[in-house]
Amino acid sequence: MVDREYNGKCLCGAVSYRATGLADIWYCHCTQCRSLTGHFLAACRTRRDRLFVSGDIVWSPHSGAAEHARCAQCGSLLFWANRSTNSISVLPGGLENTDGIDVGGHIFVSEKGGYYEIDDGLPQFDRYPAEALGN
Numbered sequence: 001m002v003d004r005e006y007n008g009k010c011l012c013g014a015v016s017y018r019a020t021g022l023a024d025i026w027y028c029h030c031t032q033c034r035s036l037t038g039h040f041l042a043a044c045r046t047r048r049d050r051l052f053v054s055g056d057i058v059w060s061p062h063s064g065a066a067e068h069a070r071c072a073q074c075g076s077l078l079f080w081a082n083r084s085t086n087s088i089s090v091l092p093g094g095l096e097n098t099d100g101i102d103v104g105g106h107i108f109v110s111e112k113g114g115y116y117e118i119d120d121g122l123p124q125f126d127r128y129p130a131e132a133l134g135n
Contacts (some may be wrong), residue, residue: 003050006101006106008094010071010078021046024104025092027122029112032063036077040074040112043080043089044101051079051088057100105129 003020010016025044033041049077056072062080081088092098105123106112118124 004100006090006098007096008078008090009096010055010074010094012071012074012076012077014073015053015057015071015076015078017051017053017094019051019090021047021050022090024099025098026101026104027106028108029106029118030108031111032066034111034113035107036068039078040106044092044098045075045087045089047086048081048088051087051090107127 002010003122004022006019006022009017009056022044023046025042027040028041029040034119057069057078058072059067059069065084066082068077069081070077076094077091078094079088079090092101103122104123106118107125107128109118109124110126
């Protein structure tokens, strides 16, 4: 079976990317993700060697082990990664389509903001469950 290929880009189009092997989308409610994005973060994971990027991105640390990437032109948040793993997370908002990528659930719900409720019926986890580790 051939992995489906997904294409994406930043807001201004200066960065485009292609990814294969994208696993479930997870909604992360941790304090770091909420501070980074202004709300919770949606991300789907693949191996680093399955992501091909064209254009200038800027990597910035956002914790001791993790970093995120933005378009150098418009600042669109595109990826995040733990520097000690071989995986990278793609933020699905920049993808042309997400057909075939399911939502796994919500993680770090114990840190969610008090201004919203999670009521979509998806599984909820206080930490990072094994299911979210994917590839």
